[in-house]
Amino acid sequence: MADETVSSASGTFRIVNRSDEIHEMAVRKAIHGTTDADVQRFFDSGGTSPFAEPSLRGLGAVSPGRIAYLRIDRLPAASYVLLCFVPDDQSGIPHALDGMHKVVTAR
Template identity: 35%
Template sequence: MRDFSFDMPDVLAAGSATYKVTNAGPQPHELNVLKLAPGKTAQDVLAWENAPSGPPPFAAVGGVNGLSPTGIEYMTLDLQSGSYVAICHIPDPASGLPHDHLGMLKAFSVRT
């Protein structure tokens, strides 16, 4: 990951795997993995975060919190088939906006 983007495949294989997470940006970041509810999108996640109402359109699956610049961590996830979002909620020091509002979210699929 780097400032305001995730460098990762659009499709991952279902099952348990360990992923290397590297922060190549000058700001701290996190990587939260959210499984989307059926029919929901990354934009639904942002809309719910801006005005939470009803159940969230996702379920948190795992991730890495507070990864410093140049930091490396490993995370193990057991992903099931479906639609997911990688997202960072850390606020940008200049604007105060969460990184996901500056484009740091990526939709991806998990397939068997």
């Protein structure tokens, strides 16, 4: 997936779970220039962390077919990684390790 830009680092975001599994959306600040390939390399090999902060923010578990709203205020303009750490219902591996992550840039 390519890096995407969100026009604002603050606001209310509509999150839709269109899958048949529970998902979450953790938001973690990334080092400038991080790509989805960098994030996957980190999960695959334990390589250099692409994260610029130790903390997470975001949205907890959302059931299949449900919609949730996440309000974020005063988030600094930067690159962020959206992640889902809910374990896969078949393998038990957290979704992020299997590629469920997305780098976005907030302006």
